[in-house]
Amino acid sequence: MRKGRHPPTRSNAPMNAAASIQADALPACDTARKYVRITERRDDGLVAFEFSIGWPELVVELLLPEAAFDEFCRTNRVQRL
Numbered sequence: 001m002r003k004g005r006h007p008p009t010r011s012n013a014p015m016n017a018a019a020s021i022q023a024d025a026l027p028a029c030d031t032a033r034k035y036v037r038i039t040e041r042r043d044d045g046l047v048a049f050e051f052s053i054g055w056p057e058l059v060v061e062l063l064l065p066e067a068a069f070d071e072f073c074r075t076n077r078v079q080r081l
Contacts, residue, residue: 029054036073037081041066056081 035056040048047069050059064072073080 027055034076034078035059035081036076036078051076051078 031054033054035050035052037050037056037059038047039050039061042048045065046063047066048061048063049069051062052059072078
């Protein structure tokens with residue numbers, strides 16, 4: 001170990017309230033369902049959109065050229081919201 005570095009410590013206490021949520025309390029997640037919501041069609045030809053798998057409320061924001069966006073949607077067989 002390099003000088004001045006400490007080994008990681010572990011704690012049995014939850015890191016936050018979200019960490020203590022029971023897995024069975026979450027709604028079912030169907031990973032075969034994929035969703036897209038277009039948020040903007042930009043003048044430079046890019047499409048800004050939200051993509052989600054399983055839960056439409058949990059999204060990642062993406063930006064693709066229009067042709068790549070269309071291919072992305074076909075490949076992933078998305079449901080447009």
